[in-house]
Amino acid sequence: MYVKICGLREPAHAALAVELGADAVGVVMSPRSSRHATADEARAVIAAAREARADVDAVLVVNTIAAAEAAELAHELGFDVLQLHGDYTAEDVAAGQAVLPRVWRATSLAQFPELRAGELREERLLLDGAVPGSGATWDLTPLGADAALRARIGAEWLLAGGLDPDNVAHAISLARPGGVDVSSGVERSPGQKDPELISAFIGAARAASAPAEEGGRA
Numbered sequence: 346m347y348v349k350i351c352g353l354r355e356p357a358h359a360a361l362a363v364e365l366g367a368d369a370v371g372v373v374m375s376p377r378s379s380r381h382a383t384a385d386e387a388r389a390v391i392a393a394a395r396e397a398r399a400d401v402d403a404v405l406v407v408n409t410i411a412a413a414e415a416a417e418l419a420h421e422l423g424f425d426v427l428q429l430h431g432d433y434t435a436e437d438v439a440a441g442q443a444v445l446p447r448v449w450r451a452t453s454l455a456q457f458p459e460l461r462a463g464e465l466r467e468e469r470l471l472l473d474g475a476v477p478g479s480g481a482t483w484d485l486t487p488l489g490a491d492a493a494l495r496a497r498i499g500a501e502w503l504l505a506g507g508l509d510p511d512n513v514a515h516a517i518s519l520a521r522p523g524g525v526d527v528s529s530g531v532e533r534s535p536g537q538k539d540p541e542l543i544s545a546f547i548g549a550a551r552a553a554s555a556p557a558e559e560g561g562r563a
Contacts, residue, residue: 346517346554347524348547349503350531351406352380356393358538363397365547368524370394371404371428374418379536380528387422404428404449412437416444428471435465442466451505454487454494462499470498471526474506482507488520495521510545514553525550 350362351371359370372387373380382390391403405419408430419427427441430451441448450467452460455475462470474483483506487494504522509530517525529535531542 346550347501347503348550349402349404349524349526350528350543350547351404351505351526352378352528352532352536353390353538354380354382354386354536355538356389358540358543359390360393360397361540362543362547363394363401365544366551367401367547369402369404369426371406371526371528372424373406373528374410374415375406375408377409384418384422387424391423402426406430406451412441412448413444416441416448420445426468429467430473433465438465438467453483453506455483459497461497462502469501469503471503471505472498472522482512485516485520488522499523508546510542510549513546513549517550517553 347368348366349369349371350367352373353359353370362370370390372382372390375381394401394403403424404426405424406428407415412429412433416427426447426449427445428449428451429437429441438448438450447468449469449471450465451471451473453473453475454460474481501523503524503526504516504520505526508516508525508527513525527546531538531546533539
């Protein structure tokens with residue numbers, strides 16, 4: 346079970362997340378967001394995460410910056426992955442990949458009910474709620490019950506939207522994602538991460554996925 350802790354701005358929180366087993370740390374660069382990070386904050390988060398574990402994925406999350414510009418920024422700051430959140434196109438993904446090969450797409454089934462993993466040639470698909478980035482919960486039932494939908498989205502997609510330490514285990518059992526992504530669910534107030542919630546979330550996600558992983562499923 347791939348675990349991403351997103352919206353990080355403090356190096357200590359990034360280091361803690363990685364030490365506890367997070368596979369990725371995300372930094373948001375969007376002036377309208379309470380989690381918006383400066384370039385200096387982004388560099389510090391990446392450095393702390395990599396000091397804790399060299400192979401962690403550092404992900405830049407954007408939703409208003411042009412893809413090519415965002416990819417240049419991600420490359421300059423030392424990110425591994427660019428996550429395009431919102432109304433980006435296949436051309437945008439290609440423009441980003443021309444600079445930084447690893448580009449993820451974050452979107453929602455509410456907006457694109459017929460979406461398919463990889464249809465924009467993104468490396469990984471992240472599914473969020475009807476208002477991506479809002480932290481609101483959403484109906485996960487179709488993800489577990491609709492075989493055609495599961496075939497379209499594949500096995501390595503990430504689940505986001507309203508997850509927290511109390512509900513992530515149930516969400517994993519219901520939707521069966523390849524990984525989970527959390528931001529507001531590990532905060533004590535908007536934009537303020539809570540170390541205890543980060544620890545609890547990672548522990549709950551790992552515990553929920555352990556039987557499947559022991560059986561050979563990633």
